[in-house]
Amino acid sequence: MRDDPDVPETRRGRPTMNDVAAAAGVALKTVSRVVNNEPGVNATTAERVHAAIERLGYRRNDGARTLRRGRTASIGLVIEDVADPFYSGLSRAVEDVALDEGCLVFTGSSGEDASRERELVLAFCARRVDGLIIVPAGTDHDYLTPEIDAGIAAVFADRPPGAGPDADTVVCDNAGGARVGTEHLLAHGHRRIAFLADSPSIFTATERLRGYREALASAGLPYDEELVAMAPPGRARALADLERLFRLADPPTALFTGNGRTTVATLRALAAPITHGPPVAVVGFDDFELADLLGITVVAQDPARLGRVAAELLFRRLAGESGPPQRLELPTRLVVRGSGELPLRG
Incomplete structure (x- = not known):
């Protein structure tokens, strides 16, 4: 019944x-x-x-108990894609913190769709979650203003919010990490370094491009748009990009790839028989599974720490911590494994 x-x-x-x-x-x-x-x-x-x-x-009946206290013992988490290893690591860390706080986590994937992000956030709000952790897909978050004014706590992770209310934000040092990765290739003699990354509309991609450009400028090298390719990652796109780059009159001798999925797609394209080009050094932003066995040098973020710090900040707000919105930036680290240390061949 x-x-x-x-x-x-x-x-x-x-x-x-x-x-x-x-x-x-x-x-x-x-x-x-x-x-x-x-x-x-x-x-x-x-x-x-x-x-x-x-x-x-x-x-x-814990539900009735928490409702009597004006809480639902639940939070909402909106990420880009639950299947992405980076976001699955972030999500697991949020769940671990929430479990310690006696809270459930409702999770949804936006798929980099601003409308989908908004739908998920408002659906969680309609279910009276106590707080939100959002990896933003859009650049307009004015829709959150009534919810925050009504008392819901919100923390943005991995990327800052767009237009709308001020809110706590936890990001990684994207520009600094890309600068270190590019400088590593420069230190091994490379001067023609290509930059392959995600769509330029994504905050992390543009910040990593900024770090790449800063490293070139510090070395006295010009920025060459022909060496830059930015679009959603995929094997077909990587194949096309590499074919174009290797046909240049002065092709790149090294590649800096802007995220884990782009790195994997690029490595697969480099292994394809239709991709013709000289051996190139590779440094990727983001660590990924089997990168250690493949010997891929990376600039590593810590998605678990990112999720944990965002969740801890959210629960401190729920516990009554006041003060202006915080912006926390977590460090990255260079992990040397061999692919980024190939010397320039004369």
Whole structure:
């Protein structure tokens, strides 16, 4: 039979605290104290209550308990793609922090679609989540203003919010990491370094382009647009980009790839028989599975730390921490494995 919210729990076969009290022969308040681990109940009585709970299969209604406190013990998490290893690592870290806080996490993927992001966020708000962690796909977050004004807490992760209310933000040092990766290739004699990255509309991609350009400028080298390719990652796109780059009169001798998926697509394209070009050095932004076995030098972020810091900041806000919105920037690190150390061949 379908549950009817207007029918008392006892009529639906779910034991209540009153049922436990009757079975144990104690007052309702006594059961409440035992269930909530409060003092004031002697051991013999507590044992009798626990026996009744076990016999009846009673489970505390945490939903009603948190609602009475004005909370739902849940948060919403909006990421780009749950299948992306970077975001799955971030998501798992958020879940771990939420578990310690006695909270559930509702997760949705925006697929880099601003409309989908908005739909997910507002759907979570309609379900009265206590807070939100958002990896933004769009650049206009004015739709969040009424929700934040109503008391919902929000933290943006990996990318800052666009136009709209100020909110806490946790990002990685994208420009600094790309600068270090490019400088590493320069230090090994390369002067024609191509930059392959995600769409220029994405904050992380443009920040990494900025770091690449800063490294070139510091080395006294001009920025050459012919050496730059920015679009959604994929094997076909990587093949086309490499074919174009290797046909240049002065082709690149090194590649800096702007994220994990672009790096993997580029490595597959380099291995394809139709891709003709000289051996090139490769440094990728983002670590990825098997990069250590393949010997790929990377600029590594820590997605788990990113998720953990964002979640901890959110729960501090939910606990009452006040003050202006924070912007936290987490460091990256260069992991040397061989592919970025190939010397320039004369």
